[in-house]
Amino acid sequence: MTDNQSVGLVLKNYSGFYYVQTRDGRIYECKTRGKLKQQVVSGDWVTFTRLDNGRGILENIHPRANLLYRPKIANVTMVLIVMAVDKPAPSLSLLDRLLLLAGIQKIIPCILLNKCDLKPDEKAIWLQEYYPQAGYKVLRISAKHRKNLEAIRQLLQGQIAVLAGPSGVGKSSLINSLTDNQLLKTQEVSSKIGRGKHTTRHVELFSIDDKGWIADTPGFSVLDLPDMKSTQLSDYYPDFTELGQECKFRNCLHHREKECGVKAAVDSGKIPEFRYHNYLRLLEEIMEKEKCYR
């Protein structure tokens, strides 16, 4: 790297320009040369040559830690899984699927329980009781009433984060509240029915206190499981790990086997039924795929 070059993070690609933020918080409007075009995505760390007036030219893309597709975003380190305490009530099966996808991608998951100004649905109570003790971070927030947003800002430090979660839980509201940017569309849950989805055409990363970044778009739009072995599934369950030591079989799937530590924990109520049930559904999905490829 020469004196007139800097390293920065690509925030967005907008009408031919790449907006690149350096560690000191400055944003440069960059162009690319030839072959780099088509390759640069939001979340890329790049080296660029500084020109005058805050402009620059991208020179190279640093190796990526990961790359999420649809929409493309690189180097994601954290996913904020948003569920509402009600309206809509949490989907614990989607939650478990998203936690698994995060685990597979080696992305730190954090569960945000939004709309905590409302009376919680029974599922929300399960969520806030069980998941913290299972080893997951859970924050109760209100995007609309700006409750506990400071905790999220803290969490985002040093991270490139994406959002995930069902429609209507308040993902766009949260980005708006975090960025004080009212440009994103939020919609009434009821008015959504029968209407086309608001789709974001380009991914934009917003800087939070110049120390962390959050994307204005859901990270996992595709919820399909990648190819994996059924025996690997429980590796992504921190709450099963210790109990699995009690299983008679080393490669226990906690499914039909006898003398299974996980099943014993379900029987004794240590692992809630819903969590085990969601596990079985994912397991069967993986086993079904394994059969197809055999």
Ligand SMILES: Nc1nc2c(ncn2[C@@H]2O[C@H](COP(=O)(O)OP(=O)(O)OP(=O)(O)O)[C@@H](O)[C@H]2O)c(=O)[nH]1
């Ligand atoms: N009561 C309450 N309502 C909220 C809160 N946060 C968001 N909402 C409302 O929930 C509705 C949906 O919010 P959005 O931010 O559009 O939800 P979304 O997750 O972006 O939904 P999609 O874009 O469809 O995926 C809006 O009417 C918001 O005003 C909150 O903390 N409390």
Ligand SMILES: [Mg+2]
């Ligand atoms: Mg939205």
Ligand SMILES: [Zn+2]
């Ligand atoms: Zn077992």
